[in-house]
Amino acid sequence: MTATAIVLGSGTSNGVPTLGVDYTPEFLANAKNHRTRPSLLLQGPSGNLLVDCAPELRLQLLREGIGMVDAVLITHTHADHIMGMDDLRSFCLKSKRDMPVYARPEAQADIRRVFDYAFRPFPDGIEVPRFDLRDVPDPLVAGGMTIETMMVLHGEMTVVALRLGDFAYVTDVSEIPEESWLRLSGLRTLILDAVRIKPHPNHFHLDKAIEVARELGAEQTYFTHLSHDFDHDVTNAALPPGIALAFDGLKIAVTDQVGSR
Numbered sequence: 638m639t640a641t642a643i644v645l646g647s648g649t650s651n652g653v654p655t656l657g658v659d660y661t662p663e664f665l666a667n668a669k670n671h672r673t674r675p676s677l678l679l680q681g682p683s684g685n686l687l688v689d690c691a692p693e694l695r696l697q698l699l700r701e702g703i704g705m706v707d708a709v710l711i712t713h714t715h716a717d718h719i720m721g722m723d724d725l726r727s728f729c730l731k732s733k734r735d736m737p738v739y740a741r742p743e744a745q746a747d748i749r750r751v752f753d754y755a756f757r758p759f760p761d762g763i764e765v766p767r768f769d770l771r772d773v774p775d776p777l778v779a780g781g782m783t784i785e786t787m788m789v790l791h792g793e794m795t796v797v798a799l800r801l802g803d804f805a806y807v808t809d810v811s812e813i814p815e816e817s818w819l820r821l822s823g824l825r826t827l828i829l830d831a832v833r834i835k836p837h838p839n840h841f842h843l844d845k846a847i848e849v850a851r852e853l854g855a856e857q858t859y860f861t862h863l864s865h866d867f868d869h870d871v872t873n874a875a876l877p878p879g880i881a882l883a884f885d886g887l888k889i890a891v892t893d894q895v896g897s898r
């Protein structure tokens with residue numbers, strides 16, 4: 638199995654640039670400092686799994702030329718991860734079926750509340766998204782990919798993290814429980830939360846993320862969920878070898894081949 642992971646959005650909940658903030662022309666001139674909210678696409682041999690639905694979902698998928706999403710995994714229901722779910726209507730219309738959406742039970746309740754119109758009867762000819770809510774299995778099989786799912790903590794919230802072969806995605810995390818930690822060794826590529834420079838109660842900050850990246854020891858770690866604290870080029874020049882900032886549009890080749898666990 639080979640797959641491709643595409644970072645659709647590498648930004649924190651505000652997005653970067655953030656509304657109402659003044660930036661230097663140098664900062665704005667670098668396209669990699671323009672960060673949409675966090676989403677990831679896994680392109681498998683037989684379909685696409687979307688991980689989270691950022692508010693810019695439509696723009697992210699147009700940018701990457703993605704014509705179909707076959708299933709969705711919601712890591713948790715903070716607004717920056719679900720507010721693009723209405724855009725899934727296009728794929729429901731195209732496939733003529735409800736979109737499979739994998740989410741934890743408490744997240745399913747949030748999705749029913751926020752998008753209640755998507756679960757109500759509607760007259761023919763009215764276009765709304767339809768969600769087929771499902772619990773998160775481990776493994777989750779989608780698009781010809783067998784994806785390990787595991788839990789991490791984001792403050793007091795439980796968030797779904799995932800591993801596919803030699804790749805893992807751990808967004809929105811302040812603590813990795815041991816049972817998940819043990820499943821994140823032997824990675825070629827890890828994408829990890831590093832929200833800002835100062836400590837944050839619900840996220841890894843830069844120094845903590847570097848410490849965790851070193852301990853997990855992936856060949857390459859990319860930081861995501863990035864605030865405007867980070868100028869892409871300036872930060873990358875200062876990061877240790879094997880650690881870099883992600884950016885919108887980053888593509889990562891994923892294989893089944895797994896190193897020692």
Ligand SMILES: [Zn+2]
Pocket residue numbers: 713715791809
């Ligand atoms: Zn969050």
